[in-house]
Amino acid sequence: MDPFLASLALAPVLTAWTAARTRAITRAFPPRGRFIETRAGRLHVVDSGEGLLPVVFLHGASGNVRTWEPALGRRLGRLGRTILIDRPGHGFSERRAGRATVALDHQAGAVIDVLDVLGLPRAVIVAHSLAGALACRLALDHGDRVAGLVLLAPVTHPWPGGVHWYYRVAATPLIGPLFAWTLVLPLGELWMKRSIQGVFMPQSVSASYSDEAAIALVLRPRQFMANAEDVAGLFREVAAQAPRYAEIACPVTVISGNQDSVVWTHLHSLGTARDVTQTRLVLLDGVGHGPHHAAPDQVVEEIERMLAASTRGMQPGDQPSRLEPGQTGRAAS
Numbered sequence: 001m002d003p004f005l006a007s008l009a010l011a012p013v014l015t016a017w018t019a020a021r022t023r024a025i026t027r028a029f030p031p032r033g034r035f036i037e038t039r040a041g042r043l044h045v046v047d048s049g050e051g052l053l054p055v056v057f058l059h060g061a062s063g064n065v066r067t068w069e070p071a072l073g074r075r076l077g078r079l080g081r082t083i084l085i086d087r088p089g090h091g092f093s094e095r096r097a098g099r100a101t102v103a104l105d106h107q108a109g110a111v112i113d114v115l116d117v118l119g120l121p122r123a124v125i126v127a128h129s130l131a132g133a134l135a136c137r138l139a140l141d142h143g144d145r146v147a148g149l150v151l152l153a154p155v156t157h158p159w160p161g162g163v164h165w166y167y168r169v170a171a172t173p174l175i176g177p178l179f180a181w182t183l184v185l186p187l188g189e190l191w192m193k194r195s196i197q198g199v200f201m202p203q204s205v206s207a208s209y210s211d212e213a214a215i216a217l218v219l220r221p222r223q224f225m226a227n228a229e230d231v232a233g234l235f236r237e238v239a240a241q242a243p244r245y246a247e248i249a250c251p252v253t254v255i256s257g258n259q260d261s262v263v264w265t266h267l268h269s270l271g272t273a274r275d276v277t278q279t280r281l282v283l284l285d286g287v288g289h290g291p292h293h294a295a296p297d298q299v300v301e302e303i304e305r306m307l308a309a310s311t312r313g314m315q316p317g318d319q320p321s322r323l324e325p326g327q328t329g330r331a332a333s
Contacts (some may be wrong), residue, residue, distance in 0.1 A: 040109075163231050202287075
């Protein structure tokens with residue numbers, strides 16, 4: 001039988017299997033936080049601890065709020081109040097604007113909506129990989145709400161070349177949903193271990209990493225297509241905003257490895273240090289795309305350094321610019 005016809009014949013079976021596996025994965029890794037209404041839809045947010053200045057964590061491609069745990073775990077408790085957000089369409093967050101959600105100004109606005117609902121005037125933003133571009137957009141468009149940026153192996157600048165073929169396919173109208181509902185889950189689960197190893201090399205990750213980080217959540221069809229749209233549209237977004245980086249007024253710390261084969265350190269991290277004059281650049285020797293996995297204590301220390309600088313002069317209980325829950329920053333200014 002012709003392979004194409006064979007794949008069409010198997011499509012109903014693969015779709016049914018994918019639907020069943022999607023339900024199983026969702027049950028295995030349920031949401032852990034609350035849901036906050038934003039312009040992008042309801043976002044899944046894990047809000048923990050107490051502190052003068054919150055730290056907002058934004059995951060990269062293929063991630064969710066759990067991806068911080070294998071690396072930082074209990075160390076998060078040292079940072080006071082931490083707010084982990086599933087970006088729109090990822091984990092358990094909605095993506096009501098569809099493909100328009102690729103726009104970083106839209107995602108940045110959704111993060112600000114979370115801060116507004118929680119009554120938080122400012123925050124330190126910690127972002128990994130793809131979310132580095134989103135963190136920069138927050139500092140560009142909402143500078144009064146960003147106390148500082150800590151960027152881990154960030155994507156910030158346009159790069160030569162493209163993206164993996166499966167992102168292009170999954171982001172394509174009509175073909176994308178067929179691909180996501182038939183082949184992504186079986187192939188993704190088959191290749192998951194090798195893919196994770198490729199991301200973090202030359203470091204290794206534990207055998208339990210995929211479960212601890214709930215990586216399988218991204219293989220669900222809607223989440224995979226959202227992830228693919230973000231990755232496929234990222235070049236256009238960073239190309240548009242990179243010329244503005246000199247406008248970033250907050251302090252920035254970039255932590256990257258010199259052996260990162262996923263996001264080129266010499267292009268993105270060094271480019272950020274070049275374009276944002278108040279950047280502290282920390283290069284880790286022999287480290288790949290997971291600096292927070294390779295050097296978690298050093299990463300937490302750098303976040304603590306940022307918090308200390310941003311809260312200098314503040315006193316416990318001193319909240320002169322605190323927003324009331326549900327009040328917008330614009331209304332308070």
